[in-house]
Amino acid sequence: MESFIIEGGHPLKGVITPQGAKNEALQVLCATLLTSDEVTINNVPNILDIRNLMALLECMGVKIKKLADNSYSFCAKDLNEDFLHSEEFIQRCSSLRGSVLTIGPLLTRFGYTIVAKPGGDKIGRRRMDTHFTGLANLGASYERGKVRDTIEIKANHLKGCRMLLDEASVTGTANIIMASVMAEGHTTIYNAACEPYIQQLCKMLNNMGAKISGIASNLLEIDGVSCLHGTEHKILPDMIEVGSFIGMAAMVGQGIRIKNVSIQDLGIIPDTFRRLGIIVEQDNDDLYIPEQPHYQIESFIDGSILTIADATWPGFTPDLLSVVLVVATQARGSILVHQKMFESRLFFVDKLIDMGAQIILCDPHRAVVIGHDRSIKLKPGRMTSPDIRAGIALLIAAMSASGTSRIDNIGQIDRGYENIEERLNKLGAVIKRVSC
Numbered sequence: 001m002e003s004f005i006i007e008g009g010h011p012l013k014g015v016i017t018p019q020g021a022k023n024e025a026l027q028v029l030c031a032t033l034l035t036s037d038e039v040t041i042n043n044v045p046n047i048l049d050i051r052n053l054m055a056l057l058e059c060m061g062v063k064i065k066k067l068a069d070n071s072y073s074f075c076a077k078d079l080n081e082d083f084l085h086s087e088e089f090i091q092r093c094s095s096l097r098g099s100v101l102t103i104g105p106l107l108t109r110f111g112y113t114i115v116a117k118p119g120g121d122k123i124g125r126r127r128m129d130t131h132f133t134g135l136a137n138l139g140a141s142y143e144r145g146k147v148r149d150t151i152e153i154k155a156n157h158l159k160g161c162r163m164l165l166d167e168a169s170v171t172g173t174a175n176i177i178m179a180s181v182m183a184e185g186h187t188t189i190y191n192a193a194c195e196p197y198i199q200q201l202c203k204m205l206n207n208m209g210a211k212i213s214g215i216a217s218n219l220l221e222i223d224g225v226s227c228l229h230g231t232e233h234k235i236l237p238d239m240i241e242v243g244s245f246i247g248m249a250a251m252v253g254q255g256i257r258i259k260n261v262s263i264q265d266l267g268i269i270p271d272t273f274r275r276l277g278i279i280v281e282q283d284n285d286d287l288y289i290p291e292q293p294h295y296q297i298e299s300f301i302d303g304s305i306l307t308i309a310d311a312t313w314p315g316f317t318p319d320l321l322s323v324v325l326v327v328a329t330q331a332r333g334s335i336l337v338h339q340k341m342f343e344s345r346l347f348f349v350d351k352l353i354d355m356g357a358q359i360i361l362c363d364p365h366r367a368v369v370i371g372h373d374r375s376i377k378l379k380p381g382r383m384t385s386p387d388i389r390a391g392i393a394l395l396i397a398a399m400s401a402s403g404t405s406r407i408d409n410i411g412q413i414d415r416g417y418e419n420i421e422e423r424l425n426k427l428g429a430v431i432k433r434v435s436c
Helices: 022-034 048-060 081-085 087-094 097-110 129-137 170-180 196-207 239-252 269-275 318-328 349-354 388-400 420-425
Strands: 002-007 012-016 038-042 063-068 071-075 112-116 141-144 150-154 162-164 186-190 211-213 219-223 232-234 253-258 281-283 286-289 306-309 334-338 358-363 366-370 382-384 404-408 431-435
Touching: 002 388, 012 239, 022 038, 022 048, 022 071, 022 097, 022 170, 022 196, 048 063, 048 081, 048 087, 048 097, 081 087, 081 097, 081 112, 087 097, 087 112, 097 112, 097 129, 097 170, 129 141, 129 150, 129 170, 170 186, 170 196, 170 219, 196 211, 196 232, 239 253, 239 269, 239 286, 239 318, 239 388, 269 306, 269 318, 318 334, 318 349, 318 366, 318 388, 349 358, 349 388, 388 404, 388 420, 420 431
Parallel strands: 012 253, 038 232, 162 186, 306 334, 382 404
Antiparallel strands: 002 404, 002 431, 038 071, 063 071, 112 150, 141 150, 186 219, 211 219, 253 286, 281 286, 334 366, 358 366
């Protein structure tokens, strides 16, 4: 197991470019299973979750070629169906949350797949009912394994239908889309997730020959086709990295430019940070965050305390609430952070409280942050990263602290951020990776 040793108090300055979007990459890489033709994908992030997914795809029989840094071709012509019944397949899936995105493609390709309880962040329950119900609407059946903690899904024939999803699940929507594109007839998906990454998946599938309309809305219409062909696709910049860098720039920056962020796909992320008083300037497709000795949290128009809550797109992503929370510790003013979607994601605030932050954890979903206005620096400490996003928030806190901190279990951070210590050290951070 590896850890970060962080020497706090070093300001960051310079230019940084976000990696390819992790959540999009998980979807589009799994979509390559839907065709026997070669698919080229560019801007693939070199992070642990993606490397693990690519290893899983190779075990299935997908031929993967590295064309250049962050560019690969995928050919799923000769898949090994027997591997889907193996213990190794179940073990690999159980250690990778993104493996759930193979369900739709494998069901389409083979009429069968087995689902292990997926791994990933420890942020509370992440139910999969939407996946199974949506696939059942298309004609699939599922049954819990009698011996292992698995679910077997079968479908002799997938047929389009009209369905209303019980929640706008991103991965659920992605799986249902991938199962629908070659289902017989017409499929209507209402209350579909419409994040930019879902939009990108739909555009890629259309370029492969699918017929999907309603892209960017929560009402998707899909006409099934008999087969899909190859294509070339470029992954968007990771909006979560962009938001993380905005937070770092506010806390410890002396002027940071974030390059090529695809501003039109960031939604309300820049404006949400502006509500914390952070100056976020737009320059073509770059964002520039100047040095900010102070930033003042806004209040609502009626004068009440500002609340920032997560919501489905185009609302504020839950993946950035941890960053908002830590950035607010050094703001002028107070804020209520409301994490609606996950029940354990705010528990990392105990570590920030140990560092001297003034935070009241009201319940598993809400925390009040009373900003220090930089009058009290955070204290260094030893911490453990419980999940990807809490991990990056703790890293920001450690960089702003006066002294040396240690973050253990940084494999969680590696799952979502590519070579993060190297990239931040180029901006002036002092972060060292050590083996325990």
